[in-house]
Each structure stands twice: as structure tokens, then as C-alpha cells.
Amino acid sequence: MITIKEKWEEIIQKLKVEYFLSNISFETWIRPLEVYDIVDDTLYLSINFKASIEHIQNKYLLPLKVCIAEVTGVEYDIKFIPKDVSQSEMETYRPSGETEYKEEIKQKHKKVNHIAEQANLNSKYTFDTFVVGGNNNFAHAASLAVAESPGEVYNPLFLYGGVGLGKTHLMHSVAHYILDKDPSKKVLYVTSETFTNELIDAIRIGKTGNELAMTSFRDKYRNNDVLLIDDVQFIIGKESTQEEFFHTFNHLHNAGKQIIISSDKPPKDMETLEARLRTRFEWGLIADISAPDYETRMAILYKKIEIDQLERYNIPNDVIQYIATNIKSNIRELEGSLNKLIALYRINNNQKEIDITLASEALKDLISPDENRKVTPELIIDVVSEHFNIPISDLKSSKRNAEIANARQIAMYLCRKMTDTPLKTIGLLLGGRDHSTVNHGVDKVSNDVENNETLSNTISIIKKKINPV
Numbered sequence: 295m296i297t298i299k300e301k302w303e304e305i306i307q308k309l310k311v312e313y314f315l316s317n318i319s320f321e322t323w324i325r326p327l328e329v330y331d332i333v334d335d336t337l338y339l340s341i342n343f344k345a346s347i348e349h350i351q352n353k354y355l356l357p358l359k360v361c362i363a364e365v366t367g368v369e370y371d372i373k374f375i376p377k378d379v380s381q382s383e384m385e386t387y388r389p390s391g392e393t394e395y396k397e398e399i400k401q402k403h404k405k406v407n408h409i410a411e412q413a414n415l416n417s418k419y420t421f422d423t424f425v426v427g428g429n430n431n432f433a434h435a436a437s438l439a440v441a442e443s444p445g446e447v448y449n450p451l452f453l454y455g456g457v458g459l460g461k462t463h464l465m466h467s468v469a470h471y472i473l474d475k476d477p478s479k480k481v482l483y484v485t486s487e488t489f490t491n492e493l494i495d496a497i498r499i500g501k502t503g504n505e506l507a508m509t510s511f512r513d514k515y516r517n518n519d520v521l522l523i524d525d526v527q528f529i530i531g532k533e534s535t536q537e538e539f540f541h542t543f544n545h546l547h548n549a550g551k552q553i554i555i556s557s558d559k560p561p562k563d564m565e566t567l568e569a570r571l572r573t574r575f576e577w578g579l580i581a582d583i584s585a586p587d588y589e590t591r592m593a594i595l596y597k598k599i600e601i602d603q604l605e606r607y608n609i610p611n612d613v614i615q616y617i618a619t620n621i622k623s624n625i626r627e628l629e630g631s632l633n634k635l636i637a638l639y640r641i642n643n644n645q646k647e648i649d650i651t652l653a654s655e656a657l658k659d660l661i662s663p664d665e666n667r668k669v670t671p672e673l674i675i676d677v678v679s680e681h682f683n684i685p686i687s688d689l690k691s692s693k694r695n696a697e698i699a700n701a702r703q704i705a706m707y708l709c710r711k712m713t714d715t716p717l718k719t720i721g722l723l724l725g726g727r728d729h730s731t732v733n734h735g736v737d738k739v740s741n742d743v744e745n746n747e748t749l750s751n752t753i754s755i756i757k758k759k760i761n762p763v
């Protein structure tokens with residue numbers, strides 16, 4: 295309590311700076327807040343007017359939580375109460391009974407988690423797990439503003455930046471935040487690949503006389519309060535997809551629904567994007583995410599250690615610094631190297647110490663950001679695994695279920711088409727398969743790709759991920 299009171303000025307000044315509060319907002323809403331009491335993990339803040347509670351709750355609850363946690367190191371639940379509340383009234387603001395309260399929260403979480411899953415959201419991608427640094431603070435503040443007032447402030451919100459820098463993480467954070475506040479909101483996250491493939495299917499089925507296919511496609515995408523489209527660069531050059539997306543966009547925008555888009559570049563640099571879509575993308579706010587600086591990389595590594603409970607490995611500081619120094623331009627790789635380090639340590643039955651030597655072994659296959667990305671079979675297998683969200687170990691295993699077998703054959707096909715690697719070597723890299731199995735896989739995908747437009751779309755997207763140039 296004393297710490298919070300002592301640090302209160304520091305906390306609210308941090309909030310003002312980091313969340314770009316105007317003087318007026320700061321003086322009206324934040325300055326009058328006072329620390330009233332702390333009970334267990336709940337911090338009670340008093341407010342001048344009862345009527346302002348809802349507004350402050352909606353606008354400033356999360357920023358306050360974040361700043362208090364950053365300054366004091368403690369995450370509190372926050373409750374706002376009117377300034378002149380009496381002790382007996384105070385009880386009405388407290389949770390009625392600890393057990394019922396916890397049960398209520400648990401049930402709410404369960405319900406929201408289920409809704410988030412249906413919206414295709416990754417439960418790990420929230421504002422709480424997102425590290426804010428100089429590279430992303432503008433995008434973060436914009437995302438938070440959209441999360442607080444969807445459809446009202448920046449519409450669309452267009453996030454762009456290089457591979458693995460947190461665009462998807464931020465989009466999902468906004469969606470989780472909105473659902474947490476109001477689980478009745480309809481939220482949908484899709485990649486532009488899914489949008490394109492579903493459109494291709496709807497058109498194909500429509501041609502067989504089934505008119506409902508297109509209607510249900512449109513219902514799915516237009517009947518939302520928040521639509522998130524990831525990696526929109528992959529719809530470029532596909533006329534019918536751009537056309538349909540244009541109408542989806544207009545429909546949602548006219549209805550005041552929030553659209554969030556991510557891309558690897560800003561609209562002005564998307565050369566073959568139709569002009570009418572480009573202008574629309576520029577209507578709202580465009581925010582970029584760049585590569586993180588050293589301090590942010592360190593903070594991300596520490597956050598990951600905390601979230602994945604890796605403290606028990608006692609990873610020395612110089613090892614963490616070594617990773618942060620060497621992996622500079624892709625946060626996915628930053629996280630990957632930490633995972634690889636732990637995997638190496640465990641493979642060696644915890645015999646080898648976690649030190650710089652082990653770390654350099656873990657990092658040796660990672661592409662140096664300064665070098666041009668060389669297309670190797672290893673890289674292809676990596677990208678395919680990530681694209682289909684299937685672990686590399688499954689691609690190499692003897693598992694034969696359709697999803698895995700399909701991804702494995704696509705990896706074979708791409709290794710053959712994009713590199714000079716002999717069939718035998720591809721087979722070895724994919725779990726010791728013989729060259730005739732690889733040959734069969736390559737032939738199968740080569741044939742299917744001729745007749746299957748969704749497969750062809752998927753493969754062209756994976757190719758761009760492997761070699762963006």
C-alpha cells in the first residue's frame with residue numbers, strides 16, 4: 295500500500311507518456327484518482343464522480359494495470375469506487391464471497407476462452423504477454439486504443455512490419471481484449487490465405503448450382519463486429535479475391551465494424567494492390583512494427599522465460615545476452631533459439647551445462663539476419679512446419695494422418711522445385727524416407743497443383759514465405 299501510494303505519481307506519469315494521454319484527458323480522468331485501499335490482490339482506486347467509473351473502467355483499466363505492474367512489480371485487480379464511499383457501501387464494491395467470486399471469474403474465463411477459440415485466436419497472444427519497446431510502442435498504443443473503442447477510433451487499423459515481429463500477436467491481443475470486455479461481440483481472425491481459399495471453394499461450389507455457398511461465405515465474413523485479416527499481402531494480384539475483399543471491407547466499414555489488417559509492407563508499397571483497396575487501407579491508421587532493439591530483445595527473452603516457466607533451468611545472464619546479441623531481426627527466431635537451447639540441454643540428459651558453447655550450438659542453424667536468406671531444404675521444412683502448425687518432428691515421423699502426410703509431401707515438392715537437393719537427401723531430411731517415396735510425393739503434389747486452385751494458392755504463399763524476394 296505504502297509503495298503504491300509513494301509511487302503513484304510515477305505510475306500516472308508513465309501512463310500519460312506511454313499511452314499518449316492529452317493533458318485534458320490526464321487531468322480529467324487520471325489525476326483525480328486516489329489509492330483508497332488494497333485488499334488481497336485488489337486495488338481500490340477512488341474517483342470523484344460515480345458517473346465517471348464506467349468511462350475510466352473502459353478506457354484506462356488496462357493501461358493502469360500495466361503501468362502499476364511495471365512500476366511495483368505486482369499485478370493487481372483494480373476496482374474503482376466513488377470518493378465519498380462509506381465503509382458499509384464499500385462492501386458492495388467488494389466481491390461478495392471469495393469462493394463465489396473466484397468461481398464466477400473461472401466460469402467467465404472458460405466462456406471467453408471458448409469464444410476466442412472459435413474466433414481462431416491464440417490464447418497466448420494477449421497484451422499481457424506483449425513486450426512494448428521502441429520498435430512497437432506506436433502500434434501497441436494504436437492497438438490498445440482500438441481495443442478500447444472498436445469501430446470508433448482507427449478504422450481500419452493497418453499494422454505492417456517484417457516477418458516474425460509481432461503483428462499477429464498484437465491483432466490477437468486486440469481481439470482478446472474486446473472479447474474479455476464483451477463476450478457477445480462477434481470476432482473473427484483469418485489469414486488472407488484462408489479468406490482466398492474459402493472464396494475459391496465457394497465460387498467452385500456455386501458453379502455446381504449451389505447458391506448457398508456464396509451466401510454463407512459472405513455471412514461468415516460480413517457478420518462480424520471485428521474482422522482481423524492477417525498477411526493481406528497474399529491477396530495481391532488475385533482479382534476475384536480483391537474484389538470480394540473490397541465488398542467485405544465496405545460492408546463492415548459502413549456498418550461501423552472494426553477491421554484490423556496486417557501486412558509485410560505499407561499500402562503505398564503494395565504495387566499491384568487495386569487503388570480503391572489501397573485508399574481504403576489508408577483511411578484509418580497505419581502503424582509499423584520494426585525490429586526490436588537490444589533492450590527489447592532481452593525483455594522479450596525474460597518474458598518468455600517467465601511465461602514458459604523456464605526459470606528452473608537457471609539460464610545464465612550471459613547466455614541470454616548472447617542470444618539477444620545474435621538474433622536481431624525476428625522475434626520468432628529469438629524465441630526459437632531459447633527453445634532450441636533448452637531442447638539441446640534436455641537431449642544431452644542435462645549433462646552439458648547451459649553456457650555460451652551450448653547456446654552457439656543452438657544458434658548455428660539460424661539464418662543470420664545480415665546474410666541473404668539462402669533457400670535450403672532445412673529452411674523449407676521449417677517454413678512448411680510453421681505454416682501448417684505441424685512440428686518438424688511430426689513431418690519426420692512415420693505418422694500418416696492426412697494432415698501430416700499432406701504437409702510432408704508439400705515439403706518434398708518444394709525441396710525438389712526450389713533447390714537442387716537430390717531425392718535421396720530430401721528423404722533423409724524427412725525422417726529417412728527412401729527416394730521412391732519422395733518421388734511419389736513430388737509427383738502427387740505436381741499433379742494436384744494443376745487441378746486444385748486452393749492447393750496452388752497455398753503453395754504460392756509458402757513459396758513467398760520461403761523466399762520473399
Ligand SMILES: Nc1ncnc2c1ncn2[C@@H]1O[C@H](COP(=O)(O)OP(=O)(O)OP(=O)(O)O)[C@@H](O)[C@H]1O
Pocket residue numbers: 419423424425426430455456457458459460461462463464525558594597625626629
Ligand atoms: N513484442 C513482443 N513481445 C512478446 N512476444 C512477441 C513480441 N513480438 C513478437 N512476439 C512473439 O514472436 C512470435 C512471432 O510473432 P507474430 O507471429 O505475431 O509475428 P508476425 O509479425 O505476425 O509474423 P509473420 O509476418 O510471419 O506473420 C510470436 O510467438 C509472438 O508471441
